[in-house]
Amino acid sequence: MKELELKYGCNPNQKPSRIYVENGELPIKVLSGKPGYINFLDAFNGWQLVRELKAATGLAAATSFKHVSPAGAAVGLPLSDTEKKIYWVDDMEIEFTPIANAYARARGADRMSSFGDFISLSDVCDEATALLIKREVSDGIIAPGYEPKALEILKTKKNGNYNVIEIDPDYEPDQIERKQVFGITFEQGRNELKIDDAFFDHIVTENKDLTEQAKIDLAISMITLKYTQSNSVCYVKNGQAIGIGAGQQSRIHCTRLAGQKADNWFLRQSPKVLKLPFVDGIRRADRDNAIDLYIGEDYMDVLADGAWQNIFKVKPEVFTKEEKRAWLDQMTDVTLGSDAFFPFGDNIERAHKSGVKYVAQPGGSIRDENVIETCNKYGMVMSFTGIRLFHH
Numbered sequence: 112m113k114e115l116e117l118k119y120g121c122n123p124n125q126k127p128s129r130i131y132v133e134n135g136e137l138p139i140k141v142l143s144g145k146p147g148y149i150n151f152l153d154a155f156n157g158w159q160l161v162r163e164l165k166a167a168t169g170l171a172a173a174t175s176f177k178h179v180s181p182a183g184a185a186v187g188l189p190l191s192d193t194e195k196k197i198y199w200v201d202d203m204e205i206e207f208t209p210i211a212n213a214y215a216r217a218r219g220a221d222r223m224s225s226f227g228d229f230i231s232l233s234d235v236c237d238e239a240t241a242l243l244i245k246r247e248v249s250d251g252i253i254a255p256g257y258e259p260k261a262l263e264i265l266k267t268k269k270n271g272n273y274n275v276i277e278i279d280p281d282y283e284p285d286q287i288e289r290k291q292v293f294g295i296t297f298e299q300g301r302n303e304l305k306i307d308d309a310f311f312d313h314i315v316t317e318n319k320d321l322t323e324q325a326k327i328d329l330a331i332s333m334i335t336l337k338y339t340q341s342n343s344v345c346y347v348k349n350g351q352a353i354g355i356g357a358g359q360q361s362r363i364h365c366t367r368l369a370g371q372k373a374d375n376w377f378l379r380q381s382p383k384v385l386k387l388p389f390v391d392g393i394r395r396a397d398r399d400n401a402i403d404l405y406i407g408e409d410y411m412d413v414l415a416d417g418a419w420q421n422i423f424k425v426k427p428e429v430f431t432k433e434e435k436r437a438w439l440d441q442m443t444d445v446t447l448g449s450d451a452f453f454p455f456g457d458n459i460e461r462a463h464k465s466g467v468k469y470v471a472q473p474g475g476s477i478r479d480e481n482v483i484e485t486c487n488k489y490g491m492v493m494s495f496t497g498i499r500l501f502h503h
Contacts, residue, residue, distance in 0.1 A: 112137050120148045138282035139253075143266045144274035146251055150229055152179050154253040157231030158278055160184060160338045165233035167306055167330045170350070173213035174335075175228040180343075180358065182224035184335045185216030185351030186327070194219070197379045199395060200243060211239040216351040218247060221372050222399045229253070229274075236261045244268075248396065255280035304498060306333050311471055311494040315483055318492045324349070325446055325469040325492070332448025333471060333500065339450070341501040344458075346373040346465060347446045353377075354465070362449065366458045370465045377442045377466075378406045378435060388424040397422070406430055442466035450500040452476040456485035463489045473499050 114131030128148050130137065146154065153176035164172035164186060171187035187209030195201035198219030205211070210232055218225050230244065232254040241261035244252065251274025252265065265275050289298045311321060311329050321329075328347040335345045339357045344365045346354035354373030356365035378384060379402060387405065389398055401422045404413045410429060413419060419426045446469040447462050454476050462470065470486060474495030486493045 115141070117148050117151075118145065134285075138279040140277045142257070142262060142275040142277055144251060144269070144272050146274040146276060149179070150251055150274055153177070153229035154231065154251070154276055154278075156338045157181070157229060158253050160334060161231045161233040162280075163306070163334045163337070164331060167334060168327050170327075171209035171213045172233040173210065173217040174231045175214075175217045175225040176231065177224055177228050180340045181217075181335055181338060181352065181355060182228060183217040183220040183352055183355070184331060185213050185220070186331065187211075187213035188216075188350040190215060193380050193385070196385060197376075198222075199246075199398075203242065205239040205242055208237055208239050210234045210237060211243055214240050214243055218243075220351055220353050220376055221355070223403055224372075226396060226399075236265070238264065241265050246395070250274060251276065253278055302337060302500075302502075304337070304500070306330050306337075310496055313495045313497065314492060315474070315479075315495050316486045316491060316493045318487075318490050321469065321492050321494070325444070328446040329448060329469060329471045329494070332446055333496070336448055336450040336500050336502070338502055341450050341503060343502075344369050344447060344449045346370065346462075346467065347448070348373075348442075348444065348466075353445070362451070362454060363457055363461065365449075366447075366461045370461050373442075373445065373465045374439055375403065375406060377439060378430075381430075381435075381438045383428075383430050383434065387427055390422060390424055393422065406435065439465070444468050446470070448472070450502070452479070452499075453482050454478060456481045458482070459485040459489070459491070463491075468492065470494070471496055473497055 113136055114129050117128040119126050120128040130151055157174045157176045160174050161172040168186050174184040175182045190207060190212055198215050200215050227248050227250055229250050230252040235256040236254045237258050238260045241264040245264055253276040255278055265273055286301055287298060288301050289296055308326050332345040332347045335352050336343050342359050342362050342365050343357045345352050346369050353376040354369035356369030359365040401413050404410060413422055443466045445466040447467045449472040452473050452475045455478060459482060468491055470491055470493040
């Protein structure tokens with residue numbers, strides 16, 4: 112199959128639409144559903160991300176994509192009991208395989224952004240992972256294969272219309288890539304940059320103690336950024352992205368946006384949130400929305416009389432600003448990657464509030480010394496990679 116006709120492009124008025132290859136055959140099979148233009152953009156970007164994560168870490172990897180940027184990305188490290196709770200998988204009696212762990216982490220880090228995601232897996236989708244996916248609102252999945260039972264489960268989603276794509280894991284694209292904008296063809300070499308341990312060798316701070324886990328987390332941040340719309344930064348902890356700031360014109364806005372997501376991820380683990388008395392039968396999305404409001408500045412939207420009764424059995428106490436700050440001060444050993452240099456130390460100041468200890472960025476700003484000094488003030492380890500990772 113050299114081409115696949117699509118219903119329409121980015122929007123219903125953009126017709127005709129198709130994906131195709133000029134040479135050879137498409138490296139995919141559509142096993143269920145009818146994926147659209149944006150689905151395939153998410154699928155192919157996500158597949159590249161997880162393939163590179165697997166190559167860099169040796170671990171099973173998953174990503175949750177929305178609007179051509181990852182909402183979450185992770186490798187298949189075991190889940191703690193608390194992580195199982197905040198990802199809503201603690202009630203599942205399944206074997207949490209590495210690829211299932213990777214998806215639970217990728218989906219769970221920012222559940223609001225992942226609502227209606229497109230999933231990419233580095234490994235064959237097994238039954239445990241399919242059972243996790245079955246409960247989530249999702250548009251589709253791409254993987255190098257599917258266990259028979261997993262495929263059977265996935266084909267039941269959306270009344271049999273769930274998008275399931277199988278990709279040839281041995282497929283390698285041409286080294287030159289092209290796209291058109293306004294009738295003009297753009298051409299460039301593919302970004303084949305290899306990110307491994309040596310990528311972070313140039314440490315410019317006084318603290319040069321880069322742990323093995325930090326190297327894995329920095330690799331996750333940088334590979335995630337390779338496929339995130341720029342400007343972008345990525346906070347990572349224990350094998351998963353916990354906050355991604357994408358597509359902002361100002362880097363400090365990226366750092367703040369991603370930092371707030373990272374903070375929310377940690378706040379969800381606080382006893383005050385874990386003990387929220389939700390009413391029986393509340394939908395998963397409504398529960399996620401309620402938690403997001405409860406831990407944010409608009410908490411009265413769910414605590415006001417007439418509102419809380421629809422969400423909670425008993426009215427919760429306010430999670431005060433001081434209580435939240437005290438809890439967040441316990442978050443440590445977070446890593447932060449940036450797709451281009453930090454122009455000011457204010458990015459590091461903001462990162463410090465979210466427990467960042469390890470930083471990787473290209474360097475090259477006229478204010479590099481100010482950024483290094485700010486890292487030294489907090490005992491951070493910062494690597495200059497020397498390579499920008501813009502993605503558009």
